[in-house]
Amino acid sequence: MENSQDLGWIVDALIDLNTYCEREGLVGISEHLIQAIESIAPAVRNLPASGSP
Numbered sequence: 001m002e003n004s005q006d007l008g009w010i011v012d013a014l015i016d017l018n019t020y021c022e023r024e025g026l027v028g029i030s031e032h033l034i035q036a037i038e039s040i041a042p043a044v045r046n047l048p049a050s051g052s053p
Helices: 008-023 027-045
Strands: none
Touching: 008 027
């Protein structure tokens, strides 16, 4: 895995999946996705580009 890899796409994919679930009436799944997005988004979006600890 490259150190400079941008993992923000993961959050974007979860948001798209959540939008689909909301549109299809999958409320329970949507609620879990929202919790996951809120939990991981700050960590993933604030990762250092160099990948250093």
